[in-house]
Amino acid sequence: MKLIKSSENPILTPNPVNEWESLITCNPGVIYDKGIFYMLYRAAGNDKEHVIRFGLATSKDGVHFERSSKEFAFGPSIDGYDSGCIEDPRIVKFDDDFYITYAYRPYAPGQYWTFAHDVVLLPECGDHAPLAIKQNLGNTALAVTKDFVNFKRLGRLTSPVLDDRDVILFPEQVGGKYVMLHRPKQYVGDEYGVKYPSVWIKFSDDLLDWESKESHLLMTGIEGTWEEKIGGSAPPIRTEAGWLMLYHGVEHGGCGFYRVGAVLLDIDNPLKIIARTPQPILEPELDYELNGMYHGCVFPTGNVVVDDKLYVYYGAADMNIGLATCPLNDLINYLKSDTCKFV
Numbered sequence: 001m002k003l004i005k006s007s008e009n010p011i012l013t014p015n016p017v018n019e020w021e022s023l024i025t026c027n028p029g030v031i032y033d034k035g036i037f038y039m040l041y042r043a044a045g046n047d048k049e050h051v052i053r054f055g056l057a058t059s060k061d062g063v064h065f066e067r068s069s070k071e072f073a074f075g076p077s078i079d080g081y082d083s084g085c086i087e088d089p090r091i092v093k094f095d096d097d098f099y100i101t102y103a104y105r106p107y108a109p110g111q112y113w114t115f116a117h118d119v120v121l122l123p124e125c126g127d128h129a130p131l132a133i134k135q136n137l138g139n140t141a142l143a144v145t146k147d148f149v150n151f152k153r154l155g156r157l158t159s160p161v162l163d164d165r166d167v168i169l170f171p172e173q174v175g176g177k178y179v180m181l182h183r184p185k186q187y188v189g190d191e192y193g194v195k196y197p198s199v200w201i202k203f204s205d206d207l208l209d210w211e212s213k214e215s216h217l218l219m220t221g222i223e224g225t226w227e228e229k230i231g232g233s234a235p236p237i238r239t240e241a242g243w244l245m246l247y248h249g250v251e252h253g254g255c256g257f258y259r260v261g262a263v264l265l266d267i268d269n270p271l272k273i274i275a276r277t278p279q280p281i282l283e284p285e286l287d288y289e290l291n292g293m294y295h296g297c298v299f300p301t302g303n304v305v306v307d308d309k310l311y312v313y314y315g316a317a318d319m320n321i322g323l324a325t326c327p328l329n330d331l332i333n334y335l336k337s338d339t340c341k342f343v
Contacts, residue, residue, distance in 0.1 A: 030302030292317025
């Protein structure tokens, strides 16, 4: 089972006319609403600090996107917790509001592809500076908008002493609770029962009240495979068979390839995994996925279903945006097959 890559790929590439998106456009959050596909995409220019912002593009067919403005749609704050950069939006809708989880840093990361793996620029600071400042930690916050033009920052979602990204909200409540997936890098070792960073899940009565809630281990990687280190990708999709969730996997250490798998979670108890794909359904194969700022990476952050067709939007090599699709039932039937039964 493989997702089918669009013949139009990459569907969005850097725009040399706009300095803020002249080098990178990747990792888009996408949602379909009232006949329009809205895409918030991660963008950056060739500045030394590597400030990262969000651009906005829209489409009627889900393939051909047009930028909405020459200006970025949403950027780092001037002096707040997210004043360094904002990254990797994931979008869900409650009522008439679009809620966006996004990763951030207090300082811009620098051109990370020129550093050793997982290294970013660090600020000059005193011994008593908070850990988030000293290590320029990646963290996650929540924003809301009604029109993708005017945004309001609602606040931080994850602990300031953790590198905790890949934070994704379920698009509806389960059992009267909001549900959040996250991937704290420090949750490894005997204390947590996992060897590599894994996917954890929380439940809350409030979209901002997460830090005090218990984290439950949802799924972990499999040593010696393509998915040793894993993280959530795009917001789960409700289906008759259960919650369909895409996730990314990578070999631990170095700069391994990023690939994509899928799981099916129980509709009433998302702590229960029904099925999991043993092999990736999307992986880097083509030039725009193999060569870029991160060589060999497909990284979905948006998925929608329109007319029973699954659209998956992914960053390719941290530089461009690709689209892969399949009939939704094809993937669900595959997950329900003996091949994907979860033990």
